[in-house]
Amino acid sequence: MIADGAPGRARRPWWPLLFVAVATAIMLPELLWGLSASDSYRYNLLWTDEFTSQFAAGNPWPRWLSQSWDGLGAPTFYHYPPLFFWVAALIRTPLFHLVGAQAAASLASLLILAASGGAMYLWLRRFGSPIAALVGALAYEAAPYHLYDIFARGSLAEASAYAALPLVPMAIDRIADRRRGGVALLAGGYALLVLGHMPSALLASISLIPAYFLYRVRPLGAAVALRGAGGILLGLALSAAYLWPAIELLPFTLSEAFGGAWFDPLNWAFWTPQRWPSAGRAMLNILFASTALIATIAAFFGRRSDADRGALRFWALLAIALFLLIAGFPPMLWQISQMTMVQFPARLMPDADFVAITALVIARPPLARPLTIAALLLAIMGWLVMAQTMIGRTYGVRSIAARSQALVLDDRRDAPTFLPAAVPMPIAPDERFGANPSLVRLPERGWLVRGQGARISVSQDGERIDATVETPSATTLVARRYAYPIWRVRDERGSIIVPTAQPVTGLVTWPTPAGRHHYRLEPGPAPGERASLLVSFLALMLLGLTLWQPRRTSLRKVLPFTARTSS
Structure with missing residues (x-):
């Protein structure tokens, strides 16, 4: 039996456990007393709760949050990056009845904190001793602004940028040194940065990334520079499933x-x-x-x-x-x-x-x-x-934490920035804090039929809604869902009706002729969603090709008699 450290047996790395231990110590206040009462407490609680719930129910990428705004819905994750919430969902799904949304968010922050330290250590170890790299990585993991993001601002997605950022210059180094896997690492690291936090990716793309790229790659010629540019483009293609719909749907918010x-x-x-x-x-x-x-x-x-x-x-x-x-x-x-x-x-x-x-x-x-x-x-x-x-x-607000959670989960008022464009502004945009979710007037529950003598019956299966209407004259049907370009309406003949947004409330509405009619309202893909998924899938296949290299076997080893003989 060979002991650890003896010749013939590789010593297992211990440093990942240290990063997990430090991350656990940092997140201990939340693990003990609940999710931090940060600026984004409302959204961290709401988004983690519904994203992880839909994920556990079989939806791998919940983009439309159906419970937001008291059931009116919100297109939150057509615009907000999903990486942090995927991590939270992977934690909560196997333990759904044991781990609540608050604990899932805190545990996701813990894992991403540890990942940021590990990624930084892999980057730093080429510049100095292992001890220096370890100390630097721990300082990066526990940087004051990093903690400020989590506990004060509550920008958990922005905090995840710390974990993805070191992968990009690490990949640029591999490309500059002509080592295998550089393009794939650059594409994957840049895609993670975009899927983690788009503003952070944009800022890094006009500062750190181009500066380091020029510093390392420029002296090495056009071929190496093209490989680096190809890695960035491949990373953008990998994240197209998020970027494309987010950009195309911006005018609708x-x-x-x-x-x-x-x-x-x-x-x-x-x-x-x-x-x-x-x-x-x-x-x-x-x-x-x-x-x-x-x-x-x-x-x-x-x-x-x-x-x-x-x-x-x-x-x-x-x-x-x-x-x-x-x-x-x-x-x-x-x-x-x-x-x-x-x-x-x-x-x-x-x-x-x-x-x-x-x-x-x-x-x-x-x-x-x-x-x-x-x-x-x-x-x-x-x-x-x-x-x-x-x-x-955390500790300072523990006495009101349960009450705050109940208030947030009562009507689930989401971020006003992701409200559909037809919804009236909650307050004037020149106020100090912009739109205020508490001032949004929510319509009464139930569907509306504009017309005397009209009757309606509604049944619902998930987000699919069936409505049967009987009306003596032409009227308008108003569904209690916020209008957005994902909704599809079909009548009893299977004909497609294009719904619009009601001017005052921003709800889904469409005309209904006299008589008895049946309609089905259900969400479908947003503009650009299917095409962007195809682009990301093709980019993923291309990424696999860049990593796959067939093992080359010399003919002389397979067929020794083919060796050249002297003449």
Whole structure:
């Protein structure tokens, strides 16, 4: 019997267990006292509950949340990325009667936290000793902004960007070094980033990713550059099943709900404190961004080897560029329509943390240097603030947690940003927090038939609804479902009727002639949904081809007599 560590037996890696242990310690407040009372508590609870419920019932990608808005429905996951909620669904499905939505969300955060540490460790171990890589990965896993995303803002999808981000530069390195699997890793990593959080993917695509791609690939010629570009395009194709419908359906949503001072990127610019929607939040953004910048500069000036000068110069310049972007510079960039939908420039913090920790692991600067001490003190300050936030947002509200959950699950008021365009705005878009879900007027339960003497009977099987109408004159039928381009109506002859949105309520409506008629209302694919699924499927097949390489066997080994003989 061979003992661990003896020749002849590979030692099993132990570091994944460490990342899981640290993630468990971080998520302990939620595991003990419930889901954090974050800015997005309502949506984290609602979305996790229905997404995982539909997943457990056999729907692998729940896009229409039928229970939202008191049963009116919402197209939430036609627009919101699904990666985090897939993880939560995979946790909750086998334990559905034992694990609630809150616990599933917390456990999903735990797993994704651990995955972020593991991905960062795989990236960092090529730059230094295993211990340095491990410390850097743990710092990345527990970065203050990372915890801020989970416990204060409640942007669990954005927090998942920390796990996907290291895969992209790791893949670029493999392509630059002409190692096998680089294109596949780049495609998969970029697709995970998009499916994890689209704003984070967009921001990384205009900063970290192109900068590192040019730094590593540009000197190696056009062929290597084309492989890298092909990996990005393949990643976009893999995520087309999400991206295509999300873009095509954007005009059908209540885009005005994105308004409000809180969601204007320029209102968070560091140099305009008079416009800050929240001075406390803005000061935290400055603290987090300054910590990453000073840490990277400390690495540059504290390097131990001149051989690292070029790499550290690149990371330092990138850190300065990221700090300026987070600070709101240049202002014209944040006025572009696509960038305004990012809402918060601080969403570049995963990139800034990645850059800072990479530079520190490369340089391993002495702790006695003033810049290193300054960066460490700022990081400690950030961790202390987040420790207070983590306890306050869980233990501090435990007495009202059950009541809050009951209120949220009562009428299931979803995010106003995903309301159909025909629904009236809850409040004026220039208010501080934009649209308010509590002010949306919900219609009474039941169907409506516009016309005297009309009668209706309705039966429902899942989302398929059958309605029989008897009316002495032509009338209009109004179904208690929010109108969206997924609904299909067929009459008793099988003819398709195109429903419209009722102007006042935004509900599904269609004309009904006099007489007795039967209608079936059911959801179908959204515009671009089937085509986008086909594109993603073909991209997945192509990804498999890039990984599959037939094993080449020499003819001389198979047929020894074919060896060349001397003449």
